[in-house]
Amino acid sequence: MNYKSFREIAIISMLIVSCDNFIIERSASDYFPMEEGNWWFYSNDDLYDPKSINITVEPVDTILERECFPFNVSGEFRFYSKDVEGIKEYIKITENYGGNELTILQGFITRLELPLVSGNRFTDSLTDSLDFYGRWIKVRYVIYGFVSDYYEDRIYGGVYKVIINKRQTIAVEDSVILKEEYLEEHYAPGIGMIEFRNAQGIFRIKDFHLE
Amino acid sequence: MIFYFLLSLHLGFEGGINKPITGLDYNLENGNIYRIYIGKQDLNHNVLLNLVINGSYYYGENPGYSFSTYGAGIMITKIPWRVSPYIEVGITYVTRVLNKSKEWGMSFDYTFGFLINFYYENINIYPAFYYYGITDFRVHAGIMGMKLGIRYEL
Numbered sequence: 612m613n614y615k616s617f618r619e620i621a622i623i624s625m626l627i628v629s630c631d632n633f634i635i636e637r638s639a640s641d642y643f644p645m646e647e648g649n650w651w652f653y654s655n656d657d658l659y660d661p662k663s664i665n666i667t668v669e670p671v672d673t674i675l676e677r678e679c680f681p682f683n684v685s686g687e688f689r690f691y692s693k694d695v696e697g698i699k700e701y702i703k704i705t706e707n708y709g710g711n712e713l714t715i716l717q718g719f720i721t722r723l724e725l726p727l728v729s730g731n732r733f734t735d736s737l738t739d740s741l742d743f744y745g746r747w748i749k750v751r752y753v754i755y756g757f758v759s760d761y762y763e764d765r766i767y768g769g770v771y772k773v774i775i776n777k778r779q780t781i782a783v784e785d786s787v788i789l790k791e792e793y794l795e796e797h798y799a800p801g802i803g804m805i806e807f808r809n810a811q812g813i814f815r816i817k818d819f820h821l822e
Numbered sequence: 823m824i825f826y827f828l829l830s831l832h833l834g835f836e837g838g839i840n841k842p843i844t845g846l847d848y849n850l851e852n853g854n855i856y857r858i859y860i861g862k863q864d865l866n867h868n869v870l871l872n873l874v875i876n877g878s879y880y881y882g883e884n885p886g887y888s889f890s891t892y893g894a895g896i897m898i899t900k901i902p903w904r905v906s907p908y909i910e911v912g913i914t915y916v917t918r919v920l921n922k923s924k925e926w927g928m929s930f931d932y933t934f935g936f937l938i939n940f941y942y943e944n945i946n947i948y949p950a951f952y953y954y955g956i957t958d959f960r961v962h963a964g965i966m967g968m969k970l971g972i973r974y975e976l
Contacts, residue, residue, distance in 0.1 A: 632927040632928075632958075633927065633958045633960050633961070634916045634918070634925065634926065634927025634928070634929060634958055635845070635916070635927075635929050635956055635957055635958040635960070635961050635962070635963055636958055636960050636961040637918070637925065637927075638845075638846060638849065638889060638916070638918055638963070639844075639845030639846050639848065639849075639961050639962075639963045640848075640961065641848060695883040695884050695885075696884050696885075696886075697884070724884070724886075724920070725849070725884065726849045726882070726884070726887060726918070726920065728887075728918060728919070728920035728923045728924070728925055729923060729925055730922075730923035730924075731920045731921055731923040732921075732923075733921075758923070761925075768960070800961075
């Protein structure tokens with residue numbers, strides 16, 4: 612091999628190696644594909660307590676004059692819509708009074724700010740105060756998000772890890788009820804969530820279908 | 823010798839707008855480009871050989887998001903036709919920023935398009951229309967653009 616050939620190979624190798632953090636893949640990929648008919652199947656790896664979760668995207672619905680996709684999460688429905696700032700989730704908090712479930716807070720809240728960029732922190736909240744049959748109630752729902760990491764998965768490509776903290780507070784005159792949930796979610800380009808961790812454990816994707 | 827070499831050089835500036843059409847159109851709206859080049863005529867092949875330094879800035883659909891490129895490349899333009907095709911290849915440093923968080927990486931890019939040449943003494947003014955491709959060898963994104971350039975023969 613002469614010097615010129617060696618130099619050409621070295622230049623091409625340097626060019627390919629310099630592209631190995633796949634910045635275009637990260638910039639151009641959809642990390643949250645929302646299309647009717649998409650589904651993802653997850654299960655945990657616990658041999659003694661196996662669990663599985665199936666998520667299916669149902670036909671478009673309209674809530675609060677906003678088009679959104681119902682996500683059927685093993686029978687429980689969650690509603691998501693996409694706008695320029697990211698994925699919004701519909702939140703509805705109800706309170707029981709005299710056997711009736713009455714809505715005390717509802718609205719769309721930023722669930723995931725897009726596009727995903729490592730280190731980005733986002734937060735969004737819904738707040739309302741109301742006179743609930745003579746009791747003054749203050750309701751607040753907050754989501755804190757942090758895109759904590761980016762790593763290369765040998766099957767799914769460049770994956771982002773997102774940490775989500777959901778905090779729901781219902782304050783009445785003499786007490787405060789706080790519910791808090793931590794989630795860790797991993798998103799792959801063109802596929803969506805491939806792994807998540809919640810209070811029930813770690814769930815990994817086993818199969819999926821995208822329209 | 824150096825004097826004659828400098829005499830045959832030309833300088834150019836270009837500016838224009840880009841519109842992502844594949845891949846990046848998911849997150850980005852329009853972008854602005856700016857370019858500067860220095861080059862030389864190759865009369866054996868009737869082409870201009872240019873060394874280009876370029877930059878671009880794209881506005882995200884999310885107001886907190888932006889995407890920028892800074893690159894260097896080689897542009898070859900056919901002369902002396904009125905409508906002349908051109909190609910360009912180069913490497914690009916890419917940054918993407920959301921709020922205060924930033925990511926960067928390297929990519930390979932290529933362009934092909936055509937210029938419409940208008941000449942006045944040593945000055946060549948041209949609008950150009952082109953397709954600009956950028957890739958990290960895993961995913962490809964495509965951008966359509968138009969620019970206005972001015973080239974001065976030393």
